[in-house]
Amino acid sequence: MVTRQRAYKFRFTPTAAQRKQLAVEFGCARFVWNRCLDWRSTAWKERQEKHTYVSLNRQVTVWKKTEFPWLSDATAGCLTQALIDQDKAFKNFFEKRGQYPRFKSKWDQQAVRYQLDQRHIKSTYSGGEFLKLPKLGFVKVRWSRIPTGIPKMATVSKDPSGRYFVAFSCEEVVEALPLTGVALGLDLGIKDVVVASDGWKSGNPRHLKGQLKHLKRQQRFLARKQKGSNRRRRQRQRVARIHAKIAAMRQDFLHKTTTALVQRADVIALEDLNVKGMLKNHHLAGAIADVGMGEFRRQIEYKAAWAGRKVIVVDRWAPTSKICSHCGSYQQKMPLSVREWTCPDCHARHDRDVNAANVILKFATAGNAGTDARGGGKNLGGHESLTPVEARTDAEKFIEAACLERAA
Numbered sequence: 001m002v003t004r005q006r007a008y009k010f011r012f013t014p015t016a017a018q019r020k021q022l023a024v025e026f027g028c029a030r031f032v033w034n035r036c037l038d039w040r041s042t043a044w045k046e047r048q049e050k051h052t053y054v055s056l057n058r059q060v061t062v063w064k065k066t067e068f069p070w071l072s073d074a075t076a077g078c079l080t081q082a083l084i085d086q087d088k089a090f091k092n093f094f095e096k097r098g099q100y101p102r103f104k105s106k107w108d109q110q111a112v113r114y115q116l117d118q119r120h121i122k123s124t125y126s127g128g129e130f131l132k133l134p135k136l137g138f139v140k141v142r143w144s145r146i147p148t149g150i151p152k153m154a155t156v157s158k159d160p161s162g163r164y165f166v167a168f169s170c171e172e173v174v175e176a177l178p179l180t181g182v183a184l185g186l187d188l189g190i191k192d193v194v195v196a197s198d199g200w201k202s203g204n205p206r207h208l209k210g211q212l213k214h215l216k217r218q219q220r221f222l223a224r225k226q227k228g229s230n231r232r233r234r235q236r237q238r239v240a241r242i243h244a245k246i247a248a249m250r251q252d253f254l255h256k257t258t259t260a261l262v263q264r265a266d267v268i269a270l271e272d273l274n275v276k277g278m279l280k281n282h283h284l285a286g287a288i289a290d291v292g293m294g295e296f297r298r299q300i301e302y303k304a305a306w307a308g309r310k311v312i313v314v315d316r317w318a319p320t321s322k323i324c325s326h327c328g329s330y331q332q333k334m335p336l337s338v339r340e341w342t343c344p345d346c347h348a349r350h351d352r353d354v355n356a357a358n359v360i361l362k363f364a365t366a367g368n369a370g371t372d373a374r375g376g377g378k379n380l381g382g383h384e385s386l387t388p389v390e391a392r393t394d395a396e397k398f399i400e401a402a403c404l405e406r407a408a
């Protein structure tokens, strides 16, 4: 049996008293984070002293008894957790996986983490709709689904638009999806976010286009408000709410699309788009940043891993839109404006994106993922003779191999 870490995030509505206590928790955790970050940096710069959360935690205890007695109003576990998280941030920095830890601002997202023990869990699930947290008591959570695993930790956060969330991750048993016998190539693009080799098109919801005008207007209003004023604070929340809405719409679209694709196909072939490189091109930048290509790929990969599907990534330099998926001939020119074309060699009529998706599938299933097809000309490493029938057979071989792998 395979287990996976599954993340959950729910919205909740705290009472007035809980909001007050949470403001204390957020404030104290932020204070401890910032103060200790400063302490650590100075200790290292001036005395080459290394600190970990153990020594810093001791310092926090000293502060509680002397300079900052109000730190005792916060849950001790949350403060310790902030320091443990800071240790992790430093570790990531030293192992070149992240930037130097930064100070936290009260305008950013606020978060604290609670250690959960068995008592909290029992009251969570048996109580149905409540989660019990230290100093807060029962918190009313909107359970959109009930987790089956048991979380060890809960993160409570408040986003800049003033919404409260509780998040945790549970270890759960993975159930592989039944096989469908389908292999799909996917072309990621601008007109449609995804086009599949069987002709399916996702469309492009263009979230930003609709919301962008609105956002720009509200941002302009924000710039005009006097610093430190109540109106400015309210306007900042309004802008944050628009950002949150756009992000939610985008995530919704991506999750629905990736789930549907993973359910439909045993083998999914993708092109390794150099997203960063494409972002430099201004015409494409808006569209790509809008739909979140990197996030699309991340979702496909983890969902495929859970479902027991195979994902094949084709070399990013393969000129997929210039190759005929029917006969394999190579076209020297294929401007972005050409949406449909007829192959001069085999006279097959192609939709630009569906053809590209088919080429990606062919490259992937013929085991050509990672080959350099930049050579140009007709002779693309001998793949020009590959017919769709042969490609399908190869896809079937992959599905077979995937079955065997799973059985083992």
Ligand SMILES: [Zn+2]
Residues within 6 Å of the ligand: 324, 325, 326, 327, 328, 329, 343, 344, 345, 346, 347, 348
């Ligand atoms: Zn052709």
